[in-house]
Amino acid sequence: MTHNPGDRSGTLSDATAPLARRVPDDAAPSDGLSRPTDDGLSGVEAAAVPAGIRVAADWSWRLLLIGAFVYLLSMALRTVSEIIVPVAIALLLTALLRPVATWLQHRMKPGAAAGLTLVGTIVLVGALFTMVGSQFSSGFADLTGQVAAGLETVRDWVRTTFHITDAQFNSYFDTIREKVSSSGNLGDTATSVGLTATHFVAGLFIALFSLFFFLYEGPRIWSWVVGLFPRATRRRIDSSGVIAWHQMSAFVRATLIVALVDAIGIGVGAAILKVPFAFAIGILVFIFAFIPIVGALLSGAVAVLLALVAHGPGIALIMLAVVIGVQQLEAHVLQPFLLGKAVSVHPLAVILAIAAGSIIAGIVGALVAVPFAAVINAVGKHLFGDESQEELDREMTESADEGGAPANA
Secondary structure: OOOOOOOOOOOOOOOOOOOOOOOOOOOOOOOOOOOEOOOOOEHHHHHHOOHHHHHHHHHHHHHHHHHHHHHHHHHHHHHOHHHHHHHHHHHHHHHHHHHHHHHHHOOOOHHHHHHHHHHHHHHHHHHHHHHHHHHHHHHHHHHHHHHHHHHHHHHHHHHHHHOOOHHHHHHHHHHHHHHHHOOOOHHHHHHHHHHHHHHHHHHHHHHHHHHHHHHHHHHHHHHHHHHOOOHHHHHHHHHHHHHHHHHHHHHHHHHHHHHHHHHHHHHHHHHHOOOOOHHHHHHHHHHHOOOOOHHHHHHHHHHHHHHHHHHOHHHHHHHHHHHHHHHHHHHHHHHHHHOOOOOOOOHHHHHHHHHHHHHHHHHHHHHHHHHHHHHHHHHHHHHOOOOOHHHHHHHHHHHHHOOOOOOOO
């Protein structure tokens, strides 16, 4: 009986079993044929196409697809901008007025609280514009004489500084008048103004109705929106809504405080310098302060221009210093303190957002562009982040306690 070096079952052991020939993964096949690689390319093709080119090709069609989607989305938004813009304004006003409505809901029914908040807002805005109109009507006669004298002073200063003769002044004036006259027919302009007024009235009613129902049934509307998505994604959609609402509320309330400080600072400075329509300047600064960077430039330019034509270059320079001082206070103290890093958006993103919003919906689009850019930035970080479920639950609870969640705001 011979000795079997295998195990007791009669099979060969690992020590004596014939070893299978192992070929390294990166070794060339012995038969000379190309084997396909993991990305579907044969060895010859993979060697012919560099890895960087393959990666660039993979990214190219994805970027083209994203670009096409963004383009189609922008075209769709422009088509229905008469609806989207009023709803967006209503969302911003809801984020601003929700604490007032919540306080009233503890003392009356939700419908009555929402209606009272809406009516109070309309009355307040109407009173402000009435005061502006009354100041304008009462000071228009005095402004006419001041503007005439101021323009003559500016003309003399420019003529002596830049050596421009009266003939050149008249030539420039005639050129500007011809450009204005040839810019369009008066009838076409009137028709355009009529259409714009119709759109404005329709958008105003859409914004007011949306604001009322957002204040009255905001949680129910948000629950309905979340229910439109597949069940597996609803929790993530709800958490994204919490983040978005928290960002929008923080941005709007902080911007309101900044706008008030800007309006008071520049308005008081204009009143001290006896610039015409100081109160109207303050209201204008308050409205334009909701457009970062661009709004401060426009409102400040109006204040300086009124100071120039009413009192001359000296007072205009002082007014310019007041505007710059208030804007520096806003940029270096108020904005970092009130907003911090929670809703930080890069200045380039701010400029691009304002440009895109103005192209889609004009000045109103520029108003709503930056807060929605902050929302998209925060939601994008949330969706593509690696937050655990416990962190997500804690974040939602904190936002709900602060009044940030759409269902609890």
